[in-house]
Amino acid sequence: MTNPTWRVTTARLRLDPVSWADLADLVALKTDPRAFALMLGGVRTRERAAEELAEDIGLWGRHGYGIWTVRGLNTGNFIGMTGLAARPDGRGIALRFALWPEVRGAGLAREAGGAALRYGHDQARLPRIVAVARADNFASRTVLGAIGMVEVEGFVRDDVPMLLYQSVIRRDGR
Template sequence: MNPAWVIHTGRLVLSPVAGGDLPDLRAIKADPGVFAVMLGGVRGYAQAADDLARDIIAWGRYGFGWWAIRETASRETASGRFAGVAGLEHRPDGRGVALRFALWPEAQGRGLAREAAFAVLRFGHDNAHLPRIIAVARSSNFGSRTILGAIGMREAGRFEQRGYDMILYESVSPPGSAISGCAWR
Protein backbone atom coordinates (compact mmCIF):
# COMPACT_ATOMS: atom_id res chain seq x y z
CA MET A 1 0.00 0.00 0.00
CA ASN A 2 1.20 3.48 -0.87
CA PRO A 3 1.51 5.49 2.38
CA ALA A 4 0.41 8.61 0.46
CA TRP A 5 -3.03 7.01 0.15
CA VAL A 6 -3.58 6.95 3.93
CA ILE A 7 -5.56 9.97 5.12
CA HIS A 8 -5.32 11.33 8.67
CA THR A 9 -7.96 13.72 9.97
CA GLY A 10 -8.53 15.05 13.45
CA ARG A 11 -10.37 11.94 14.64
CA LEU A 12 -10.00 9.39 11.86
CA VAL A 13 -7.53 7.35 9.88
CA LEU A 14 -8.71 6.34 6.41
CA SER A 15 -6.69 3.47 4.93
CA PRO A 16 -7.19 1.89 1.50
CA VAL A 17 -9.22 -1.27 1.97
CA ALA A 18 -7.15 -4.44 2.23
CA GLY A 19 -7.64 -8.14 2.90
CA GLY A 20 -7.65 -7.66 6.66
CA ASP A 21 -10.72 -5.40 6.35
CA LEU A 22 -12.89 -8.15 4.83
CA PRO A 23 -14.73 -9.12 8.06
CA ASP A 24 -15.66 -5.48 8.72
CA LEU A 25 -16.61 -4.90 5.09
CA ARG A 26 -18.79 -8.01 5.01
CA ALA A 27 -20.58 -6.90 8.18
CA ILE A 28 -21.31 -3.33 7.10
CA LYS A 29 -22.28 -4.27 3.55
CA ALA A 30 -24.69 -6.95 4.80
CA ASP A 31 -26.51 -4.54 7.12
CA PRO A 32 -29.70 -3.21 5.48
CA GLY A 33 -29.79 -0.30 7.94
CA VAL A 34 -26.49 0.93 6.51
CA PHE A 35 -26.16 -0.34 2.95
CA ALA A 36 -29.73 -0.57 1.63
CA VAL A 37 -29.58 2.95 0.17
CA MET A 38 -26.16 2.47 -1.44
CA LEU A 39 -25.87 1.84 -5.17
CA GLY A 40 -26.02 -1.92 -5.54
CA GLY A 41 -27.67 -2.30 -2.14
CA VAL A 42 -26.96 -4.88 0.54
CA ARG A 43 -24.13 -7.23 -0.35
CA GLY A 44 -23.82 -10.91 0.47
CA TYR A 45 -20.73 -12.68 1.78
CA ALA A 46 -19.28 -13.50 -1.65
CA GLN A 47 -20.27 -10.14 -3.15
CA ALA A 48 -18.38 -8.27 -0.42
CA ALA A 49 -15.26 -10.33 -1.15
CA ASP A 50 -15.62 -9.66 -4.90
CA ASP A 51 -16.07 -5.94 -4.17
CA LEU A 52 -12.88 -5.95 -2.10
CA ALA A 53 -10.90 -7.58 -4.92
CA ARG A 54 -12.16 -4.95 -7.38
CA ASP A 55 -11.43 -2.18 -4.87
CA ILE A 56 -7.82 -3.31 -4.43
CA ILE A 57 -7.36 -3.44 -8.21
CA ALA A 58 -8.85 0.07 -8.53
CA TRP A 59 -6.21 1.48 -6.19
CA GLY A 60 -3.45 0.14 -8.45
CA ARG A 61 -5.17 1.21 -11.64
CA TYR A 62 -6.48 4.67 -10.71
CA GLY A 63 -4.69 5.76 -7.54
CA PHE A 64 -8.00 6.06 -5.70
CA GLY A 65 -10.69 3.76 -4.39
CA TRP A 66 -12.34 2.83 -1.07
CA TRP A 67 -10.99 3.52 2.40
CA ALA A 68 -11.76 1.78 5.67
CA ILE A 69 -12.58 4.45 8.25
CA ARG A 70 -11.27 3.93 11.76
CA GLU A 71 -11.69 6.19 14.74
CA THR A 72 -8.45 6.79 16.54
CA ALA A 73 -7.02 8.85 19.34
CA SER A 74 -3.63 9.05 17.62
CA ARG A 75 -2.69 10.38 14.18
CA GLU A 76 -0.01 7.70 13.88
CA THR A 77 -2.19 4.61 14.18
CA ALA A 78 -5.31 3.20 12.64
CA SER A 79 -5.90 0.75 15.44
CA GLY A 80 -9.20 2.33 16.41
CA ARG A 81 -12.68 0.99 15.96
CA PHE A 82 -13.96 0.42 12.40
CA ALA A 83 -16.54 3.15 11.78
CA GLY A 84 -17.39 2.63 8.12
CA VAL A 85 -16.21 3.14 4.57
CA ALA A 86 -15.77 6.01 2.15
CA GLY A 87 -14.47 6.07 -1.34
CA LEU A 88 -14.19 7.27 -4.88
CA GLU A 89 -15.27 5.03 -7.72
CA HIS A 90 -16.43 5.18 -11.29
CA ARG A 91 -20.22 4.97 -11.35
CA PRO A 92 -21.48 2.11 -13.53
CA ASP A 93 -23.98 4.47 -15.20
CA GLY A 94 -21.14 6.60 -16.64
CA ARG A 95 -22.01 9.77 -14.70
CA GLY A 96 -18.43 10.09 -13.43
CA VAL A 97 -16.24 9.37 -10.43
CA ALA A 98 -18.46 9.38 -7.36
CA LEU A 99 -17.82 10.08 -3.71
CA ARG A 100 -19.56 7.49 -1.52
CA PHE A 101 -19.68 6.84 2.22
CA ALA A 102 -21.44 4.64 4.77
CA LEU A 103 -20.95 4.59 8.53
CA TRP A 104 -22.28 2.36 11.29
CA PRO A 105 -25.21 3.94 13.17
CA GLU A 106 -23.11 4.33 16.34
CA ALA A 107 -20.62 6.41 14.33
CA GLN A 108 -23.32 8.70 12.95
CA GLY A 109 -24.39 12.02 14.39
CA ARG A 110 -20.89 13.07 15.49
CA GLY A 111 -19.61 14.66 12.27
CA LEU A 112 -17.47 11.64 11.32
CA ALA A 113 -19.16 11.15 7.94
CA ARG A 114 -18.61 14.80 7.08
CA GLU A 115 -14.97 14.56 8.20
CA ALA A 116 -14.36 11.43 6.13
CA ALA A 117 -16.28 12.65 3.06
CA PHE A 118 -14.42 15.96 3.08
CA ALA A 119 -11.06 14.19 3.34
CA VAL A 120 -11.92 11.86 0.46
CA LEU A 121 -13.17 14.74 -1.71
CA ARG A 122 -10.01 16.69 -1.08
CA PHE A 123 -7.85 13.62 -1.83
CA GLY A 124 -9.73 13.18 -5.10
CA HIS A 125 -9.02 16.69 -6.29
CA ASP A 126 -5.59 17.29 -4.79
CA ASN A 127 -3.95 13.84 -4.98
CA ALA A 128 -5.82 11.93 -7.68
CA HIS A 129 -6.18 15.13 -9.76
CA LEU A 130 -9.81 14.52 -10.57
CA PRO A 131 -11.26 17.71 -12.07
CA ARG A 132 -14.86 16.69 -11.33
CA ILE A 133 -16.23 14.51 -8.55
CA ILE A 134 -19.91 13.71 -8.19
CA ALA A 135 -22.08 12.26 -5.49
CA VAL A 136 -25.63 10.97 -5.64
CA ALA A 137 -28.19 10.95 -2.86
CA ARG A 138 -31.86 10.11 -2.66
CA SER A 139 -33.87 13.31 -2.29
CA SER A 140 -35.26 11.86 0.95
CA ASN A 141 -31.78 11.23 2.43
CA PHE A 142 -31.38 14.53 4.25
CA GLY A 143 -28.36 13.31 6.24
CA SER A 144 -26.27 12.61 3.15
CA ARG A 145 -27.53 15.72 1.39
CA THR A 146 -26.55 17.86 4.37
CA ILE A 147 -23.05 16.34 4.41
CA LEU A 148 -22.56 16.83 0.67
CA GLY A 149 -23.57 20.49 0.92
CA ALA A 150 -21.41 21.02 4.00
CA ILE A 151 -18.28 19.81 2.20
CA GLY A 152 -18.85 22.21 -0.69
CA MET A 153 -20.59 20.01 -3.25
CA ARG A 154 -23.36 21.67 -5.24
CA GLU A 155 -26.60 20.30 -6.68
CA ALA A 156 -26.10 19.70 -10.39
CA GLY A 157 -29.18 17.76 -11.48
CA ARG A 158 -31.81 15.17 -10.71
CA PHE A 159 -32.76 11.81 -12.14
CA GLU A 160 -34.86 8.79 -11.27
CA GLN A 161 -33.26 5.51 -10.24
CA ARG A 162 -35.29 2.40 -9.37
CA GLY A 163 -38.30 4.58 -8.57
CA TYR A 164 -36.40 7.04 -6.34
CA ASP A 165 -35.81 10.73 -6.97
CA MET A 166 -32.02 11.16 -6.95
CA ILE A 167 -30.02 14.36 -6.63
CA LEU A 168 -26.68 14.64 -8.38
CA TYR A 169 -24.04 16.75 -6.63
CA GLU A 170 -20.70 17.82 -8.03
CA SER A 171 -17.43 19.43 -7.08
CA VAL A 172 -15.35 20.89 -9.89
CA SER A 173 -11.73 22.05 -9.74
CA PRO A 174 -10.86 25.14 -11.72
CA PRO A 175 -8.51 24.31 -14.64
CA GLY A 176 -4.86 24.33 -13.59
CA SER A 177 -5.71 24.57 -9.90
CA ALA A 178 -3.99 22.43 -7.30
CA ILE A 179 -6.93 23.04 -5.00
CA SER A 180 -10.45 22.40 -6.12
CA GLY A 181 -13.33 24.80 -6.21
CA CYS A 182 -14.72 23.23 -3.05
CA ALA A 183 -15.25 25.34 0.01
CA TRP A 184 -12.60 23.68 2.17
CA ARG A 185 -13.78 24.07 5.73
Protein backbone atom coordinates in the same frame (compact mmCIF):
# COMPACT_ATOMS: atom_id res chain seq x y z
CA MET B 1 1.75 -3.34 0.33
CA THR B 2 -0.09 -0.07 -0.21
CA ASN B 3 1.49 3.25 -0.93
CA PRO B 4 1.80 5.15 2.39
CA THR B 5 0.73 8.39 0.68
CA TRP B 6 -2.71 6.83 0.17
CA ARG B 7 -3.41 6.94 3.94
CA VAL B 8 -5.33 10.01 5.09
CA THR B 9 -5.74 11.24 8.64
CA THR B 10 -8.09 13.88 9.99
CA ALA B 11 -8.63 15.26 13.47
CA ARG B 12 -10.56 12.14 14.53
CA LEU B 13 -10.19 9.58 11.76
CA ARG B 14 -7.72 7.38 9.92
CA LEU B 15 -8.57 6.42 6.34
CA ASP B 16 -6.65 3.44 4.96
CA PRO B 17 -6.95 1.95 1.48
CA VAL B 18 -8.97 -1.27 1.73
CA SER B 19 -7.08 -4.55 1.95
CA TRP B 20 -7.96 -8.20 2.44
CA ALA B 21 -7.45 -7.69 6.18
CA ASP B 22 -10.64 -5.55 6.08
CA LEU B 23 -12.87 -8.28 4.64
CA ALA B 24 -14.72 -9.14 7.87
CA ASP B 25 -15.42 -5.48 8.70
CA LEU B 26 -16.60 -4.67 5.17
CA VAL B 27 -18.79 -7.78 4.95
CA ALA B 28 -20.42 -6.85 8.26
CA LEU B 29 -21.09 -3.29 7.06
CA LYS B 30 -22.28 -4.19 3.56
CA THR B 31 -24.58 -7.02 4.67
CA ASP B 32 -26.29 -4.88 7.32
CA PRO B 33 -29.44 -3.15 6.04
CA ARG B 34 -29.08 -0.40 8.66
CA ALA B 35 -25.84 0.67 7.01
CA PHE B 36 -26.20 -0.32 3.35
CA ALA B 37 -29.88 -0.44 2.36
CA LEU B 38 -29.76 2.99 0.70
CA MET B 39 -26.47 2.42 -1.17
CA LEU B 40 -26.44 1.81 -4.93
CA GLY B 41 -27.10 -1.91 -5.28
CA GLY B 42 -28.40 -2.19 -1.72
CA VAL B 43 -27.39 -4.74 0.88
CA ARG B 44 -24.74 -7.15 -0.38
CA THR B 45 -24.19 -10.85 0.10
CA ARG B 46 -20.93 -11.94 1.69
CA GLU B 47 -19.76 -13.15 -1.72
CA ARG B 48 -20.57 -9.85 -3.44
CA ALA B 49 -18.85 -7.87 -0.67
CA ALA B 50 -15.70 -9.97 -1.23
CA GLU B 51 -15.91 -9.41 -5.00
CA GLU B 52 -16.23 -5.67 -4.44
CA LEU B 53 -13.24 -5.70 -2.11
CA ALA B 54 -11.14 -7.31 -4.84
CA GLU B 55 -12.33 -4.63 -7.29
CA ASP B 56 -11.64 -1.86 -4.77
CA ILE B 57 -8.11 -3.10 -4.07
CA GLY B 58 -7.47 -3.06 -7.82
CA LEU B 59 -8.64 0.55 -8.10
CA TRP B 60 -5.77 1.73 -5.92
CA GLY B 61 -3.18 0.01 -8.10
CA ARG B 62 -4.68 1.26 -11.36
CA HIS B 63 -5.66 4.81 -10.40
CA GLY B 64 -4.09 5.84 -7.10
CA TYR B 65 -7.51 6.34 -5.53
CA GLY B 66 -10.29 4.08 -4.34
CA ILE B 67 -12.13 3.06 -1.19
CA TRP B 68 -10.79 3.57 2.32
CA THR B 69 -11.81 2.01 5.60
CA VAL B 70 -12.70 4.65 8.17
CA ARG B 71 -11.36 4.02 11.66
CA GLY B 72 -11.16 6.05 14.82
CA LEU B 73 -7.79 7.80 14.90
CA ASN B 74 -7.11 6.96 18.53
CA THR B 75 -9.09 3.71 18.87
CA GLY B 76 -8.57 2.04 15.49
CA ASN B 77 -12.21 0.93 15.64
CA PHE B 78 -13.83 0.33 12.25
CA ILE B 79 -16.67 2.80 11.78
CA GLY B 80 -17.32 2.62 8.04
CA MET B 81 -15.98 3.30 4.59
CA THR B 82 -15.57 6.18 2.19
CA GLY B 83 -13.88 6.63 -1.14
CA LEU B 84 -13.89 7.35 -4.81
CA ALA B 85 -14.99 5.02 -7.60
CA ALA B 86 -16.47 5.27 -11.08
CA ARG B 87 -20.26 5.12 -11.10
CA PRO B 88 -21.67 2.25 -13.16
CA ASP B 89 -24.11 4.65 -14.87
CA GLY B 90 -21.27 6.70 -16.39
CA ARG B 91 -21.97 9.89 -14.41
CA GLY B 92 -18.35 10.12 -13.27
CA ILE B 93 -15.99 9.34 -10.41
CA ALA B 94 -18.17 9.36 -7.32
CA LEU B 95 -17.65 10.00 -3.65
CA ARG B 96 -19.16 7.24 -1.54
CA PHE B 97 -19.54 6.83 2.21
CA ALA B 98 -21.32 4.48 4.58
CA LEU B 99 -20.90 4.50 8.35
CA TRP B 100 -22.36 2.39 11.11
CA PRO B 101 -25.61 3.95 12.38
CA GLU B 102 -24.17 4.06 15.91
CA VAL B 103 -21.62 6.72 14.91
CA ARG B 104 -23.91 8.91 12.84
CA GLY B 105 -24.72 12.43 13.97
CA ALA B 106 -21.21 13.28 15.17
CA GLY B 107 -19.95 14.81 11.91
CA LEU B 108 -17.81 11.78 11.05
CA ALA B 109 -19.34 11.28 7.58
CA ARG B 110 -18.62 14.93 6.84
CA GLU B 111 -15.05 14.55 8.10
CA ALA B 112 -14.39 11.32 6.17
CA GLY B 113 -16.20 12.41 3.00
CA GLY B 114 -14.50 15.80 3.03
CA ALA B 115 -11.09 14.15 3.38
CA ALA B 116 -11.83 11.79 0.48
CA LEU B 117 -13.05 14.70 -1.66
CA ARG B 118 -9.90 16.74 -0.94
CA TYR B 119 -7.71 13.73 -1.70
CA GLY B 120 -9.54 13.22 -4.99
CA HIS B 121 -8.94 16.78 -6.11
CA ASP B 122 -5.49 17.39 -4.61
CA GLN B 123 -3.68 14.04 -4.80
CA ALA B 124 -5.56 12.12 -7.50
CA ARG B 125 -5.95 15.34 -9.56
CA LEU B 126 -9.59 14.62 -10.41
CA PRO B 127 -11.14 17.85 -11.71
CA ARG B 128 -14.74 16.67 -11.17
CA ILE B 129 -16.13 14.39 -8.50
CA VAL B 130 -19.82 13.53 -8.23
CA ALA B 131 -22.02 12.02 -5.54
CA VAL B 132 -25.57 10.70 -5.68
CA ALA B 133 -28.11 10.74 -2.89
CA ARG B 134 -31.75 9.80 -2.67
CA ALA B 135 -33.85 12.97 -2.62
CA ASP B 136 -35.32 11.85 0.72
CA ASN B 137 -31.92 11.09 2.30
CA PHE B 138 -31.48 14.42 4.06
CA ALA B 139 -28.53 13.20 6.15
CA SER B 140 -26.42 12.37 3.07
CA ARG B 141 -27.55 15.52 1.29
CA THR B 142 -26.52 17.59 4.32
CA VAL B 143 -23.07 15.97 4.34
CA LEU B 144 -22.59 16.61 0.61
CA GLY B 145 -23.56 20.26 0.94
CA ALA B 146 -21.38 20.72 4.03
CA ILE B 147 -18.28 19.53 2.17
CA GLY B 148 -18.93 21.93 -0.71
CA MET B 149 -20.65 19.71 -3.24
CA VAL B 150 -23.43 21.35 -5.26
CA GLU B 151 -26.68 19.77 -6.44
CA VAL B 152 -26.71 19.85 -10.25
CA GLU B 153 -29.24 17.32 -11.50
CA GLY B 154 -32.18 15.18 -10.55
CA PHE B 155 -33.02 11.79 -12.03
CA VAL B 156 -35.08 8.73 -11.21
CA ARG B 157 -33.56 5.31 -10.48
CA ASP B 158 -35.86 2.36 -9.80
CA ASP B 159 -38.80 4.77 -9.30
CA VAL B 160 -36.84 6.67 -6.63
CA PRO B 161 -35.99 10.38 -7.08
CA MET B 162 -32.22 10.85 -6.91
CA LEU B 163 -30.00 13.94 -6.85
CA LEU B 164 -26.58 14.32 -8.43
CA TYR B 165 -24.05 16.54 -6.66
CA GLN B 166 -20.66 17.61 -7.95
CA SER B 167 -17.45 19.29 -6.94
CA VAL B 168 -15.37 20.83 -9.72
CA ILE B 169 -11.85 22.19 -9.43
CA ARG B 170 -10.47 24.12 -12.36
CA ARG B 171 -6.78 23.59 -12.95
CA ASP B 172 -6.32 26.62 -15.24
CA GLY B 173 -6.52 29.15 -12.39
CA ARG B 174 -9.91 30.54 -13.43
